[in-house]
Amino acid sequence: MSLTREGIAYLVACDLPEGSYVNLGIGIPTLVSGFVPRDREVFFHSENGILGMGPLAEPGHEDPDLINAGKQYVTLLPGASVFDHPTSFSMIRGGHINYAVLGALEVAANGDMANWRTPGEKVPGVGGAMDLAFGVQSVLVTMTHVTNKGKPKILNKCSLPLTAPRCVKRIYTDMAVVDVTLEGLILREFAPGLDPAAVQKHTEPPLRIAPDCREMDIPARFHAAQLTP
Amino acid sequence: MSLTREGIAYLVACDLPEGSYVNLGIGIPTLVSGFVPRDREVFFHSENGILGMGPLAEPGHEDPDLINAGKQYVTLLPGASVFDHPTSFSMIRGGHINYAVLGALEVAANGDMANWRTPGEKVPGVGGAMDLAFGVQSVLVTMTHVTNKGKPKILNKCSLPLTAPRCVKRIYTDMAVVDVTLEGLILREFAPGLDPAAVQKHTEPPLRIAPDCREMDIPARFHAAQLTP
Amino acid sequence: MVNKTLATCREAVANVFDGATILLGGFGDPGLPGQMLEALREQGAKDLTMVHNGSGGGTHALGGLIHDGRVRKLIASFPNNPGGTSFQELYLKGQIELELVPQGTLAERIRAAGAGLGGFFTPTAAGTELAKGKETRVIDGREYVFEKPLHGDFAFVRAYRGDRLGNLSYRMAMRNFNVPMVTAAKFVAAEVDELVPVGDLDPEDVHTPGIFVDRVVEVVRHPKYLEITTEGR
Amino acid sequence: MVNKTLATCREAVANVFDGATILLGGFGDPGLPGQMLEALREQGAKDLTMVHNGSGGGTHALGGLIHDGRVRKLIASFPNNPGGTSFQELYLKGQIELELVPQGTLAERIRAAGAGLGGFFTPTAAGTELAKGKETRVIDGREYVFEKPLHGDFAFVRAYRGDRLGNLSYRMAMRNFNVPMVTAAKFVAAEVDELVPVGDLDPEDVHTPGIFVDRVVEVVRHPKYLEITTEGR
Numbered sequence: 001m002s003l004t005r006e007g008i009a010y011l012v013a014c015d016l017p018e019g020s021y022v023n024l025g026i027g028i029p030t031l032v033s034g035f036v037p038r039d040r041e042v043f044f045h046s047e048n049g050i051l052g053m054g055p056l057a058e059p060g061h062e063d064p065d066l067i068n069a070g071k072q073y074v075t076l077l078p079g080a081s082v083f084d085h086p087t088s089f090s091m092i093r094g095g096h097i098n099y100a101v102l103g104a105l106e107v108a109a110n111g112d113m114a115n116w117r118t119p120g121e122k123v124p125g126v127g128g129a130m131d132l133a134f135g136v137q138s139v140l141v142t143m144t145h146v147t148n149k150g151k152p153k154i155l156n157k158c159s160l161p162l163t164a165p166r167c168v169k170r171i172y173t174d175m176a177v178v179d180v181t182l183e184g185l186i187l188r189e190f191a192p193g194l195d196p197a198a199v200q201k202h203t204e205p206p207l208r209i210a211p212d213c214r215e216m217d218i219p220a221r222f223h224a225a226q227l228t229p
Numbered sequence: 230m231s232l233t234r235e236g237i238a239y240l241v242a243c244d245l246p247e248g249s250y251v252n253l254g255i256g257i258p259t260l261v262s263g264f265v266p267r268d269r270e271v272f273f274h275s276e277n278g279i280l281g282m283g284p285l286a287e288p289g290h291e292d293p294d295l296i297n298a299g300k301q302y303v304t305l306l307p308g309a310s311v312f313d314h315p316t317s318f319s320m321i322r323g324g325h326i327n328y329a330v331l332g333a334l335e336v337a338a339n340g341d342m343a344n345w346r347t348p349g350e351k352v353p354g355v356g357g358a359m360d361l362a363f364g365v366q367s368v369l370v371t372m373t374h375v376t377n378k379g380k381p382k383i384l385n386k387c388s389l390p391l392t393a394p395r396c397v398k399r400i401y402t403d404m405a406v407v408d409v410t411l412e413g414l415i416l417r418e419f420a421p422g423l424d425p426a427a428v429q430k431h432t433e434p435p436l437r438i439a440p441d442c443r444e445m446d447i448p449a450r451f452h453a454a455q456l457t458p
Numbered sequence: 459m460v461n462k463t464l465a466t467c468r469e470a471v472a473n474v475f476d477g478a479t480i481l482l483g484g485f486g487d488p489g490l491p492g493q494m495l496e497a498l499r500e501q502g503a504k505d506l507t508m509v510h511n512g513s514g515g516g517t518h519a520l521g522g523l524i525h526d527g528r529v530r531k532l533i534a535s536f537p538n539n540p541g542g543t544s545f546q547e548l549y550l551k552g553q554i555e556l557e558l559v560p561q562g563t564l565a566e567r568i569r570a571a572g573a574g575l576g577g578f579f580t581p582t583a584a585g586t587e588l589a590k591g592k593e594t595r596v597i598d599g600r601e602y603v604f605e606k607p608l609h610g611d612f613a614f615v616r617a618y619r620g621d622r623l624g625n626l627s628y629r630m631a632m633r634n635f636n637v638p639m640v641t642a643a644k645f646v647a648a649e650v651d652e653l654v655p656v657g658d659l660d661p662e663d664v665h666t667p668g669i670f671v672d673r674v675v676e677v678v679r680h681p682k683y684l685e686i687t688t689e690g691r
Numbered sequence: 692m693v694n695k696t697l698a699t700c701r702e703a704v705a706n707v708f709d710g711a712t713i714l715l716g717g718f719g720d721p722g723l724p725g726q727m728l729e730a731l732r733e734q735g736a737k738d739l740t741m742v743h744n745g746s747g748g749g750t751h752a753l754g755g756l757i758h759d760g761r762v763r764k765l766i767a768s769f770p771n772n773p774g775g776t777s778f779q780e781l782y783l784k785g786q787i788e789l790e791l792v793p794q795g796t797l798a799e800r801i802r803a804a805g806a807g808l809g810g811f812f813t814p815t816a817a818g819t820e821l822a823k824g825k826e827t828r829v830i831d832g833r834e835y836v837f838e839k840p841l842h843g844d845f846a847f848v849r850a851y852r853g854d855r856l857g858n859l860s861y862r863m864a865m866r867n868f869n870v871p872m873v874t875a876a877k878f879v880a881a882e883v884d885e886l887v888p889v890g891d892l893d894p895e896d897v898h899t900p901g902i903f904v905d906r907v908v909e910v911v912r913h914p915k916y917l918e919i920t921t922e923g924r
Contacts, residue, residue, distance in 0.1 A: 019460040021669045041460045043623075043669065047794060048718040048867050051667045052623075064720060064912075065851070065863040071719045071772075078657030079623045081664035082863055084870035084898075085718070086573070086802045089795030090641060093574035093815060096669050117820075123779045124791055125771030126821065127744075131795035134815045135574055161820045248693040250902045270693045272856075272902065276561060277485040277634050280900045281856075293487060293679075294618070294630040300486040300539075307890030308856045310897035311630055313637035313665075314485070315569045315806070318562030319874060322582060322807035325902050346587075352546045353558055354538030355588065356511075360562035363582045364807055390587045570811070573799070576828070576835035579809035595809070597839070602809035606830070629895070662862070663896070 001193030002174040007222030008142050010035045011172050011189075012101055015140075016042050020098040021091075023047070023132055025115075026070050028142040029101040045097055047128040049088045052080025069128065092128065093135035100136035102129070104143050104168075106158040109205035111168040111180040113141065114160035126163075133164035145173035145202050152204045154178065154185070174224065175199050177216070184208055189216045192223060230422030231403040236451030237371050239264045240401050240418075241330055244369075245271050249327040250320075252276070252361055254344075255299050257371040258330040272308075274326055276357040278317045281309025298357065321357065322364035329365035331358070333372050333397075335387040338434035340397040340409040342370065343389035355392075362393035374402035374431050381433045383407065383414070403453065404428050406445070413437055418445045421452060462624045463653060463674050467497035470647035470673045474503040474612055477530075481568060481608075481643050482510040482520060483615030483636035489628065491649045493677045494614040495519040499526065507531040509568070509610060511561060511635060515541030529554060533608070535561035560588060563605055565638055571607035572641025572670075579604055613643035617666065620650035621657075624671030625664045633665055640670040647673040695857045696886060696907050700730035703880035703906045707736040707845055710763075714801060714841075714876050715743040715753060716848030716869035722861065724882045726910045727847040728752040732759065740764040742801070742843060744794060744868060748774030762787060766841070768794035793821060796838055798871055804840035805874025805903075812837055846876035850899065853883035854890075857904030858897045866898055873903040880906040 003011075005028050013035035016022055023045045024030055033055070036042045044053040047069040054075035057063065062073035076082075091097055104115040116129045133139055146152055154171065171178040176199045177189040187207040190199050192215055200207050232240075234257050242264030245251055252274045253259055262284070265271050273282040276298040283304035286292065291302035305311075320326055333344040345358045362368055375381055383400065400407040405428045406418040416436040419428050425438050464470050471494060474480070480498075484490025499522050506529050513532055514520025523529055525544040537545050537556060548554040559567065560582045570578055579602035583589045593604040615636035617626035626648055628636065640646045648666075653676040697703050704727060707713070713731075717723025732755050739762050746767060747753025756762055758777040770778055770789060781787040792800065793815045803811055812835035816822045826837040848869035850859035859881055861869065873879045881899075886909040 045669075046864075048721075048864050050864060051669055052661070063863060065865050067719050067721060067864055069718075076661050076863075079621060079625060079659075079668065080661045081625060081659075081667040082661045082866065083664075083667065084866040085794075085798035085868050086871055087667075089798055090569075090573035091667075091669055093795055093813065094572050094641060095574055096572075096641070121771070123771040123775075123782055124789075125767075125769040126791060126793050127769040128794040130793040130819065130821065131815050134817070135795070162818065165818050274902075275631075277488075277631050279631055280902055281894070292630060294632050296486050296488060296631055298485075305630075305894055308854060308858060308892075308901065309894045310858060310892075310900040311633065311894050312897075312900065313633040314561075314565035314635050315638055316900075318565050319802075319806035320900075320902055322562055322580065323805050323874060324807055325805075325874070350538070352538040352542075352549055353556075354534075354536040355558060355560050356536040357561040359560040359586065359588065360582045363584070364562070392586065394585050566806070566808070574814060575799070576812035576814065576830035576833065578803070578811040581807060581809065597809035600809065627895075662860075 002191050002224045003218065004222050004224045006031055007218055007224070008172050008174055010218060010222055011177060011216065012140055012142060016099060018042065021045055021096065022099045022101065023092065023097050023136065025100065025102040027103040029103060030070065032101055045091060047088055049083045049085060050076070050080065052077045089131055092131045095135060095137055097136045099138050099140055100132040101140045101142060102132065104141040105153065106160055107141055107154050107168050107171055108158045109156055109185050111166040112158050113139065113163050113168050114158040116163045117161045119160065129163050133167045138169040139167045141168050141171045143173055145175040152202050155204045175202060178207065186210050187213050189214055191216055192218065231420050231453050232447065233451050233453045235260055236447055236453070237401050237403055239447065239451055240406060240445065241369055241371060245328060247271065250274055250325065251328045251330065252321065252326050252365060254329070254331040256332040258332060259299065261330055274320060276317055278312045278314060279305070279309065281306045318360055321360045324364060324366055326365045328367050328369055329361040330369045330371060331361060333370040334382065335389055336370055336383050336397050336400055337387045338385055338414050340395040341387050342368065342392050342397050343387040345392045346390045348389065358392050362396045367398040368396045370397050370400045372402055374404040381431050384433045404431060407436065415439050416442050418443055420445055421447065461622045462672060463622050467493045467649060467675050467677065468500070470494060470675050471498045471501050473645065474498060474501060476503050477505045478503060478611040479507040479509065481610035481613035481639040482508055483613065483639050485511050485634035488630065489616050489632040489634050489636045490519065491614045491616040492519050493649050494647065495523065499523055504528045505530045507533065509533040509608060511535050511564070512539040513537035513542035513545030517544055524548060524554065531555035531557065533557040533559060535559055535564050558588065565635060567605050567608035568635065568642045569638040571609040572638055575607060577604055577606045608642065610639070610643035611645065613639040613646045615640055615648050617648050617650045619652045619654050619659060620648055620674040621654055621659060622674070623656055624668030624674055625659050626650065626666035626671060627659055627663050628665050637666060640666050646671050647675065649675045649677045651679060652676065694855045695905060696855050700726045700882060700908050700910065701733070703727060703908050704731045704734045706878065707731060707734060709736050710738045711736060711844040712740040712742065714843035714846040714872040715741055716846065716872050718744050718867035721863065722849050722865040722867050722869045723752065724847045724849040725752050726882050727880065728756065732756055737761045738763045740766065742766040742841060744768050744797070745772040746770035746775035746778030750777055757781060757787065764788035764790065766790040766792060768792055768797050791821065798868060800838050800841035801868065801875045802871040804842040805871055808840060810837055810839045841875065843872070843876035844878065846872040846879045848873055848881050850881050850883045852885045852887050852892060853881055853907040854887050854892060855907070856889055857901030857907055858892050859883065859899035859904060860892055860896050861898050870899060873899050879904050880908065882908050882910045884912060885909065
């Protein structure tokens with residue numbers, strides 16, 4: 001068993017505390033905002049100068065001047081604010097944003113993260129990825145646990161160019177929730193039907209098992225039959 | 230003959246071109262705005278975040294949230310804007326302000342200026358003086374030509390701590406208008422009734438006489454019987 | 459529901475500790491959190507480092523804190539303002555420390571702290587007494603002085619309107635040091651003239667987004683708490 | 692009477708010279724001066740260095756300039772945006788130069804230029820490929836990279852409203868790079884949706900004070916000139 005992409009996003013959403021300021025990267029992270037409980041106030045930030053971003057705009061109701069960093073038409077919630085890039089990246093670099101939820105290609109046991117250069121990508125681009133990885137208080141990674149060739153993405157050492165060293169706090173995958181600590185990786189949760197040994201099998205560095213390590217408590221609609229590549 | 234303080238301010242006001250952005254220091258400089266011809270648009274800046282400042286507020290019509298850098302209640306003209314200190318000093322330091330009109334204690338032949346530490350002043354304070362002197366495109370100095378003991382204020386070398394080196398473009402006094410150039414000081418105008426020799430007598434460094442050097446063309450109401458200390 | 463409002467300034471300053479560095483907003487009266495200052499005066503913390511453009515006026519607000527001997531050090535650009543008698547007396551007796559910073563450098567150092575920068579090079583003060591002992595560097599033919607960020611443990615400011623999410627908007631010349639200061643301290647509290655429901659502030663009119671603010675207190679302006687207007691530049 | 696308005700974008704771009712560095716505003720569509728770009732394309736200047744977050748879309752606007760071989764170098768954070776085919780083709784052929792800068796560093800370098808700073812230290816990219824060859828420094832225990840200001844010969848932006856004094860206000864997410872870019876170039880022109888009489892913009896709603904702007908042109912928005920919305924981050 002494993003989780004759907006939505007399942008990974010759901011796990012993150014459950015962990016975001018009320019009142020937190022959160023930047024969501026593209027891919028699985030964009031799904032997170034949809035799973036935050038309605039009675040919990042979480043503030044979403046977009047690099048291009050938005051705090052308090054709401055859902056995507058309904059078709060036909062787009063505001064041409066209001067997009068998110070992924071260039072999608074979005075909405076604002078009551079209490080939102082708009083501002084310029086220097087202010088937006090002051091929020092990021094200055095450590096004011098509590099969480100950045102980012103996709104990653106590789107994460108190392110010490111928290112190193114690689115997510116800006118895909119293997120074989122010939123035209124480089126970094127966007128705000130490094131600013132987020134260096135600046136935000138806690139970087140949460142969402143990704144499939146292994147590559148589409150079945151290789152681990154959680155490694156002893158990243159092989160791809162780093163986005164930032166030692167930046168990741170927690171990793172959410174379709175198999176597990178893993179904390180990155182000074183004492184190494186700690187397995188906190190595993191997907192329904194798996195066990196710690198199964199997760200370890202797909203993880204290069206050794207996992208320590210948290211004393212309260214448990215099977216994920218996640219609704220059945222987020223279960224997937226197999227690993228989602 | 231010499232000029233009143235108002236006369237010095239009048240000379241400066243006549244020289245400010247339409248469309249220029251100007252910061253006025255305290256003392257004689259604050260008088261400048263009152264003498265700009267009504268049909269000439271000049272924009273006054275205040276360090277505390279105002280562009281397009283108008284006259285002082287009429288008594289009884291003060292806005293408690295609207296003061297200038299000298300802590301006087303002021304007004305805004307149509308087209309004015311308000312902003313924060315970083316933006317305000319970006320305008321100054323970034324060279325966006327065309328003219329700073331500043332009082333000075335001493336100016337040297339090379340344009341060095343001293344205006345932030347009075348002799349014997351025991352509590353120092355610099356305010357925005359250095360930012361203005363270093364950042365603004367052209368620093369115009371207004372001052373009496375000599376001290377109240379009759380000593381020149383235009384010197385070979387400043388004796389007081391500098392506000393900024395080589396910053397002054399032009400000096401307006403009750404006796405003369407003097408340009409600071411790479412070739413030294415150039416006398417452009419002298420007060421009614423004086424002549425270049427009389428100005429030189431009260432000026433330490435040698436003055437070169439501009440080819441078009443002339444007596445000031447200034448209304449009689451700005452004439453003073455003697456030097457204004 | 460997120461609620462950053464507090465009923466009193468007393469609560470907003472409750473955690474100020476001895477030896478804290480406080481970024482104090484305002485330039486003259488506009489933006490000065492007079493009631494926070496009076497609450498701080500009652501609260502009692504000492505050995506404070508205060509960061510403010512001037513040295514306050516008379517024996518109230520910042521002047522009062524200094525008068526009471528609660529301030530160890532002032533970081534300011536214009537502490538010799540005419541009304542600043544409390545500071546000036548202690549300074550002449552050698553009983554208070556002063557770090558004199560050009561006004562634009564002061565604002566930029568605070569901004570740099572809030573923006574997560576490690577420092578910057580400014581041309582201001584290069585070659586003058588105020589650059590003594592500081593690192594300088596010639597960049598593209600011009601001399602610059604290295605300046606480090608200036609962080610606060612606390613920042614106290616005044617704004618015009620605020621909401622329970624900490625969003626603030628300012629009137630007229632109130633923004634001054636307040637906009638950078640709220641970004642540069644661990645704990646930030648604002649006194650406001652009016653607390654408004656969330657959504658009343660237009661997103662385009664929020665000058666300080668709520669992310670930078672921890673607490674908001676609605677207060678009634680009282681002239682007693684305002685700095686005197688003759689403070690000078 | 693000061694009058695910074697021009698009737699056409701053609702006049703606004705008339706003085707762009709071969710080899711110029713141009714700060715190009717906008718992030719995606721909001722704030723992108725599409726009609727200035729089309730006018731620049733007709734104007735003909737070449738060997739341009741363009742500073743922009745992405746590489747534009749398709750073969751219009753910035754993509755069109757690049758497609759026409761007019762751009763020698765792009766300074767950007769995300770030139771691999773999905774629509775940026777013009778840049779990507781030339782880049783793979785080695786026919787266009789790229790300086791890749793993290794987005795926050797790009798914004799801050801532009802701001803530093805406008806603020807008259809000589810450079811700053813940022814933590815972003817320290818220890819990564821993008822810091823290679825750059826000066827680094829450990830400040831208070833953290834590693835920082837030295838970054839220099841990024842000046843333009845020209846800046847072109849789009850705003851929502853403007854007046855003849857050059858004051859600009861932006862809607863929603865239009866401010867992005869435009870607010871710093873207009874401070875950092877020798878000549879600055881803005882296209883606006885609406886030219887309003889002086890005094891119509893509330894002093895508190897002016898996001899770019901007129902001091903930073905040389906020319907304002909009122910244009911009618913046309914979808915043709917807008918970047919495609921699938922440009923990606």
